[in-house]
Structure formats: structure tokens, C-alpha cells
Amino acid sequence: MKLSLRIILQNAVYTALYVALCFVFAPISFSMVQVRIAEALCIMPIFDQFAIISVSIGCFLSNLLMGNVVDAIFGTMATFIGLLLIKYIKNKNFFVKMLPTIVSNMIIIPFVLKYAYGMVEVPIAISAIYIGIGEVIAVYVLGFLLYKALQKLNIDFAYKIDKSKQRKKEEF
DSSP states (O other): OOOOHHHHHHHHHHHHHHHHHHHHTHHHHSSSSOOOGGGGGGGGGGTOTTHHHHHHHHHHHHHHHHSOHHHHHHHHHHHHHHHHHHHHOOOOOHHHHTHHHHHHHHHHHHHHHHHHHOOOOSOHHHHHHHHHHHHIIIIIIIIHHHHHHHHHHTOOOSEEEETTEEEEOOOO
């Protein structure tokens, strides 16, 4: 598969935007009760399958620069798992399709907060609920607004997942 300059640049924007949003909203992106605004970008694999990698790289860089190595590895793994599963969920309902990003973060991030930062003074299950609420706000609320805006704008993404087969859009 040939990667065009357009695909590379488009995905560099996803990565940079994720990092920038984490920096701007750092006070609410890196705490026990968090709403990581950048997680709204988890909807991008619906439009562009390469976003799985670029959003994950953005998450890794954010966690490494503003967190620590353990967070960079396991926090990114949580986001990557959710993004990857989006590709395999055949259900067209936005809320069903985006559920793995919420669940994977709810399962992994409380342990990252406890063992990488020593933050969790509440049981892991309560921390998972806090993380889940933040993910619901970021993905289901902000992500859904972004999803609807991108649908209305009808942007021609460079590489799109089409129904059951991948289809390469025209080169840049």
C-alpha cells in the first residue's frame, strides 16, 4: 500500500492535535477524575483507518511528555486497544462502535493511576467509574459532536474504511 503525502500529513495533524489538546487541558487530562478532551479524536478511525496509529502516537507522546513512561506504555495501550476494536465492530451505531474506547480506558487507566502515580486512594472500581464518566464526556459527547460536524462537512479523507472492504481514496 502506497502512503501518499496527504495521508501522512493528515495523520500528523491528528497526532499533533491530540498532544496540543492534552497540553491545553492538562489540568483535567491527567488526574484521578479526568476528562481528556483529546479522547474525542478517538472517533477518527471511523473516517480514516490510519488514525488508529496517529491518535495512539499522540496519546503516547502526551503521556510521555506530561506523565511518565508507565503511563506512556499502558495509557497508550488502553487507547490503542479501543481504537483498534472500532475497526472490527460492524455495528453502524456510533455509541456501540465507540464503546471499546471507553471500556478499555476504564479497565486499564485506574491501574496506571494507582501504580504509576500512586493517585488512587479509592478502590479501583470507583476509579474505573470516574474514568468511565470522563471518557463518556470526551467520546460520547465531544466525540459525537465532532463526528456529526465531520459528517456535515463531508471531508474527503485520504484513506477511508468503506463498509466491509478498505477502499483507497484518490492520491494527493
